[in-house]
Amino acid sequence: MSSESNQAEAEAIAPHLQQPSSRPQADHQQPESRDPELRNDGLPSQTGQLTTHLSPNAALTTATTPTITSPEIATASTPVTALTSATTSPPSANRQRASTAGPIELDTALSHPGSVRINVEGAFIVEHGSASPPQTPSGSSSRGGSPNRQESKDIRLPNHTAIVSHIAVDIGGSLAKLVYFSREPHSTEPGGRLNFVSFETDHIDDCLEFMRALKHKHQMLNESNIGPELCVMATGGGAYKFYDMIRDVLGVDVIREDEMECLIIGLDFFITEIPREVFTYSEADPMNFVDPSTHRYPYLLVNIGSGVSFLKVTGPRDYQRVGGTSLGGGTLWGLLSLLTGARSFDEMLDMASKGDNSKVDMLVGDIYGTDYGKIGLKSTTIASSFGKVFRLKRQAETEAEDSGGLSPVDVDEVLSSATEAGGPSTSSTTLPGNKHFSSADVSVSLLYAISNNIGQLAYLQSQIHELSNIYFGGSFIRGHPQTMNTLSYAIKFWSKGAKQAYFLRHEGYLGAVGAFLKRQPQNWGRRGSFDQATAMEARMNARTRTRDVDNE
Structure with missing residues (x-):
């Protein structure tokens, strides 16, 4: 793809691009991200071809309500409220993506990128471009294999109002998986959705152009140069192979995270927080969904990418790669x-x-x-x-x-x-x-x-x-x-x-979600935490109002 066509595509996307981010959260996240050495037992990379889960109108906007940025709150252990079991139907091909747009207030969040919290109450997987949970869920799905298929698997977050200020990307040997957050356009309702985009790693330039379009839209909407404030959370082998390229092209901080750990964090999040995400499969009962559960350990994760790794998981940070195969x-x-x-x-x-x-x-x-x-x-x-x-x-x-x-x-x-x-x-x-x-x-x-x-x-x-x-x-x-x-x-x-x-x-997208969650405060994304965060914010606002009255 030429630079001219990339620019044209970026300009077509830009009017609605919303602020980068990833999915909601998982278990015990660290307040500050680490930049670990690349593990010798790194997971084989993902396979596939270019698949863009994105509408031309997807917007990288941010919430009108800034996130809590007080140091007291930024370091608090404040998980997210429990999910309601939203009714959604399984994926189907050729879905239309709802566009996204909205006002932006980034200054506060960007100056405190580690203080973002996402409210996953009422979260559901979007079906057929709908912005609300379908009333009659279906029990099965058969996905087509068209190379040009655009498949909407966005996660709608109807109650999230805080700002998200970073992108997460998992770059494997075959695919680069990107996750970011966007707002609903032409809607008075709060919240937004998590968008998922993948590019062939052989065409990593296309992925970087897309990420640069997200950054450019931030700058346009905020009318300031906020590039240095944005953050890219990267995992997978490509986080090391393309590290310098990402920094040079985007001009942003790139924080590399351990691939195995990100996989576990991402999987734990989906198991515990997102309804109708995990399912069993058989010919008689194609998609039998499993309710979110906090009782998940121990388990075996079989990650099938270009190769295959087998991970024994006994806790949020307690895992071991017990085997693998090159036949994947x-x-x-x-x-x-x-x-x-x-x-x-x-x-x-x-x-x-x-x-x-x-x-x-x-x-x-x-x-x-x-x-x-x-x-x-x-x-x-x-x-x-x-x-x-x-x-x-x-x-x-x-x-x-x-x-x-x-x-x-x-x-x-x-x-x-x-x-x-x-x-x-x-x-x-x-x-x-x-x-x-x-x-x-x-x-x-x-x-x-x-x-x-x-x-x-x-x-x-x-x-x-x-x-x-x-x-x-x-x-x-x-x-x-x-x-x-x-x-x-x-x-x-x-x-x-x-x-x-x-x-x-x-x-x-397990690795991409896990990388995103690693940027958050400790325990960000756990059940019941959003109410705690809201209560703490209310107390802080009350103190401010009291001081203002005293000063009058």
């Missing part, structure tokens, strides 16, 4: 880019949803002719991933030679041409004849192979460490039904129903 989202993306014409991760998932793995995989039924009930294997169970490919390829070569057609080399060229063709038509690409498999069949076979492997490793790690609850995160999942069903089934099968797999609607 990057493996799927890389191999399918060679084997098919798909050019994006979402296109690969879309292709997989149309495929039939039985044309590629060798199943139990292919070997036994039926189920193998004695050991609990259905006839449709995969015995060997890609087990039929060699035989079918040889069969195609033989048929071609017998008919005086293609030679084995020609068949290889047909396969190679499929990877170069590109475009949606690749889902039906086949070898000579109609008996053989398509690119869609290859895609779903590889998706199952990688997902089954991750699922079994997750079960083994949970068994070793005696953990019953397993949370799957990372941009590899992307709400894809086949992926979630495979992972969930693997946990249920191997544990004989003793362990439970959980998924999240913001699975790819």
Whole structure:
């Protein structure tokens, strides 16, 4: 993308860009952020393609009510009020994003960036661009895989009025995930929403241009140079790789946070604070939502990005990376880019949803002719991933030679041409004849192979460490039904129903949310704290009024 087009896009976005921030909060946050050394056990980065959860009208505005900035309050342990169980429906594709705009009063908050608090009372996940919770929630969702899909998964915060003054970004090997706060436009109601945007890391310049547009809008609305006052909370490997670039381009402070810790903080927040965020998945009950709970430890977090990490979590800051595998989202993306014409991760998932793995995989039924009930294997169970490919390829070569057609080399060229063709038509690409498999069949076979492997490793790690609850995160999942069903089934099968797999609607943003929360005062984001903060603010205002009366 050229600098001219980037500038044009930034100008198109700028009229409504609102002040950067991230999601609400999690457990015990530190008043001051740390800049730790990069861990040797850093989590594998996320996978995926450019996905912008943003409306052209999304505005980076701030609240008309400044946040509490008294040193007494800024260091107080003031969690947020408990959530009401808002009724929302699961995600759906092609949602319209409500625009955001509003007045700005940044001076106070920007001079005290660590004193921001978010009121998550009544928070809900926005559906179809609605600014209020839907009255009739739906129980299931199937998300499409279009590369140009814009999917609204904003979190509406109807009762938040304080100012948010920083952006959070989690830069992985494949995706850079950004979170910021915006106000509702043309509305007299308080509150706003948390917006989620992701960019391919290969196009990090686009991400930086977007962040620069946010900063520029701050300056325009505040009529002052507030750049140095803004703060970027960064995590992931890219927080180190692109550290100098971010500082040079944006001219703001960049605070780097530990990747593993941010993942845990972000996950803990979603588990405890956001209704209809965490759910279980099965074919019979696609999205069975779990109520927010403070009783969450211990658990296993399986973060699936370019690679996979397994984290045993026993407390807010008590965790251990107990294992990992290099066979993750990057493996799927890389191999399918060679084997098919798909050019994006979402296109690969879309292709997989149309495929039939039985044309590629060798199943139990292919070997036994039926189920193998004695050991609990259905006839449709995969015995060997890609087990039929060699035989079918040889069969195609033989048929071609017998008919005086293609030679084995020609068949290889047909396969190679499929990877170069590109475009949606690749889902039906086949070898000579109609008996053989398509690119869609290859895609779903590889998706199952990688997902089954991750699922079994997750079960083994949970068994070793005696953990019953397993949370799957990372941009590899992307709400894809086949992926979630495979992972969930693997946990249920191997544990004989003793362990439970959980998924999240913001699975790819755990690190970004955690990084944002690390900037907040201690205990910011915990249940019941907003009432305490409000009461303290009232006492401070009362003291001020008393002093004013005495001085008159």
